[in-house]
């Protein structure tokens with residue numbers, strides 16, 4: 001595995017500082033239409049590097065990403081994504097995958113190296129790994145499990161893009177089987193989401209509102225008013 005990336009851009013491409021996390025969260029909108037402005041390679045690299053830092057159960061990182069940039073391939077992706085215009089408009093669309101089996105092959109490496117890096121015990125990593133594999137294969141529905149983790153990475157990418165001044169659109173509107181066929185994706189993969197990245201065309205989509213906390217947050221047990 002690699003160390004933390006150290007050379008990521010620390011400003012937006014126009015030299016402005018990165019957006020603070022509160023602005024990132026509040027200003028992010030799911031973009032319906034993109035301009036054809038390119039996203040610099042170093043920003044795309046930073047978005048991917050930051051997404052790869054997302055947490056996952058046992059650090060198993062079951063996500064994989066296909067980055068689609070060629071216009072012809074985005075058109076092909078659009079045709080299996082309910083023809084959503086943003087898939088062809090945005091300069092980058094990432095196909096986010098969760099691998100339901102492949103993580104088992106990487107479990108030894110992850111547990112051993114994590115222990116060697118000080119995040120586990122070098123004497124007991126094998127036992128810990130066996131316990132994890134038993135827990136996951138015995139008790140989890142793998143499609144749910146890979147979705148849980150992959151969406152954290154996708155969300156991290158969305159927020160990273162916003163911090164660098166770019167816009168995103170997460171999508172569930174696609175035909176997963178057709179996406180797999182078109183892009184050579186293995187059978188075991190769950191197509192979790194598409195993420196378009198670029199610059200929003202004006203006017204940007206309006207804020208659609210959110211529930212107030214007293215409708216979604218409870219205190220101590222379900223149904224107890226939040227105060």
Ligand SMILES: Cc1cc2nc3c(=O)[nH]c(=O)nc-3n(C[C@H](O)[C@H](O)[C@H](O)COP(=O)(O)O)c2cc1C
Pocket residue numbers: 028029030031084170171172173174193205206207208
């Ligand atoms: C996982 C996920 C899948 C989505 N899929 C689509 C989609 O296929 N097409 C679309 O136009 N919007 C899609 N959206 C965008 C939502 O409609 C949008 O997030 C929601 O209306 C809230 O708006 P906001 O993101 O601008 O705050 C999706 C959002 C998420 C989180």
